[in-house]
Amino acid sequence: MVAVLVGLKLRLLRNALRQSVWRVVGLVLALAYGVFLVGLAVVGLVALRFTQVEVGPDVVVVGLTALTVGWTLIPLLAFGMDDTLDPGRFALLPLRAREVLPGFVVSSLVGVPGVATILVAAASGVFWATGILPAVAASIGAVLGVFTSVVLARVVTTGLGGLLGGRRFRDGAAGIVAILASMSGIGLGLVTQAIQRTPNMGELLAGLASIAGWTPFGWAWSLPADVTAGRVGLAAAKLGLAAALLASLLRAWEAMLDRRLTSPIEARGGGERVGRGVRVDRLVGTTQAGAVAGRCLRYWRRDPRYVTSVAMFLILPIVLVVSMSLPRSGPTGLDALPVQFLAPLTLAMLVGLSTCQDLAYDGTAVWTHLTTGVTGRADRVGRLIALAAVVMPLFLVLEVTAAAVSGRWDLLLPSCSVGLAAILGGAGVASWIGAMLQSPAAPAGANPFRTSNGGGLQAMIATSVTLAATGLLALPALGLAWAGLTQTWAAIATPIASLGIGLGALVVGINAGGAYLDGHWPQVLANVSEKRA
């Protein structure tokens, strides 16, 4: 069964490569990136092995723990989880989860990240192999570590995805986000404090390594370190913990597989009636752009993918407030300055990314826009109106909270100016890029952490161009704001120039994006359609 599933995955990947040049380019880029990172890691590990630097073990434990954390976090934050083998497709076959589980685990390792992780883990074996006992510990740790990474990632994305896909999430979203954001805010504050207090890098690393070794992500990886240091009892305890963790993760995945094999159809939720929404309709008017805005506003409330976006927008102010209100050792005034400007910039980037995704989120439903002959400009403007209605209040709250917490009300105006330049400009750029590059997105109600069968590369290009352009557009405003701290003329020029840049980019983006759409609607429909593999 393992060989069959691995073979199936390889075949599916090969067929996908045949279908689109984008996938080939994407694979080549991923390979180049993977080879570079793995090469770096292997050279580093071997070098550490033979130089016998004192901090060597700490570096290795922290690095490998970070690798496992990355396996869990990166699919959640950015790229989604590769879902080439969708267990739901096996629902009609007479299979038990227990039979297919090993196959799914092993085939999860097939791919650039999996192979890279195996290579790095193997190289870490070389690092620890200073004696027989450490070598054995390293081998066991590496095997446990690699499998824990893969299975943990799968369990977390599937579990959270199920949670986010459900309608109930909408009500719980704010709560979950608040808790997560507060925790990361506190974590951020603690790390900053730790760095401020311990000037010695070695000490800091040792501390981090011992913390990392005690987190579930690092139990397996710290095994050889403890053995090498002669802490055999501790090592035995961690071996038990790591094995138990992997076993329970496997059980969890088995349970999820079982559910997917027996109920492959994604939940659709039950009979929700909606009001007539007359108020929304009256607000946006009856023009084409107004209609698009009204539809988008409803989607911001009803589509879990948009609700997740709003949650991401919300995380920011909470992290900001929590981390800024923690007691700190350094002078407060210095910290306020970067935070007060960074926060709106980050919000602007999130807004840009969301704008880029908009057409992909529509999926094939966008045919409605094709056949009704809606103008590209009306499409762009409508989406931006809805976005503004969601983001602008958030932006103002963010600005005022940041100023209130830092006490630097004098920075409110320049910070607002820079933020506006970035948000308006970023939205403009994204309206243009989003019109040109789309890739299929997971439909609403499906697991949002699933990468769709089709070009992740277009999405990556669109994302990076949007981020870079947003940053570039904010630069002049930032420069002026900085000069404005000392020069009156610059302080006066900041809001004017920022508004000018932001609105200018917005108008250019709307017109260029709209014109592009008018000429390329069929291409858009083809881009957002899932290619059948």
Add this chain to the structure above:
Amino acid sequence: MTDALVLEQLTKTFGTKRAVDALSLRVPRGSLFGLVGPNGAGKTTTLSIATGLLRPDYGRVLVGGVDVWADPPAAKALMGVLPDGLRLFDRLSGRELLRYVGLLRRVPPADIDTRSGELLDALGLTSDADNLVVDYSSGMTKKIGLACALIHAPALLVLDEPFEAVDPLSGEVIRGILRRFVAGGGTVVFSSHVMELVEQLCDHLAVVAQGRVVAAGSLEEVRAGESLQPRFLDLLGVAVPSEGVLTWLQSSSGSN
């Protein structure tokens, strides 16, 4: 009298597969036109090109004399379209979706209200009008899609598999709507696999296979005195699998 829809030499290739191969077709104004053919014959591709959803590699489409690929907005204003296999904006309720499509088509808001009320009523969707389309059954989704295609009172209706997954009662309602639409001077083009349905409903039809028109014309011309089903098999040159193959299927309980 100009034709309602003219396809000239349409050609579309996906990779190495030629889905539509120099296909030409004329749909007379006021006809109820059926497009039939086996799976993979290129029906959906043809209709996608005709409605401006898919750009052809070669060829021309005229809707009421307007070139779809030279002046898309003018041509699209004349057509009502129901594609197959594409999603709707399904986080809207049926009523909201109708209003959305109406506004995008620049139908006066007052007209949208009266028309959508009548359409929902006629299609039996009134009680579900305020439910999200995502919760509709596939038959109800077809019906709300049809309502969206009708809201701007088009001159030409292009429907891809409009009767698929629709229950017999709603099927009869839809047939009634289409007949009335044609009686009022409109033209309907739809695709289907079901010969009986086409035979009963259409006055004109075309049989396509492998991206080409095998036969086209009025129902009588195409049938050539036969009933449509045997004539269809005849045109395609299909042999029904003979006895003697698949015999292992008869011992039903699994001995593989």
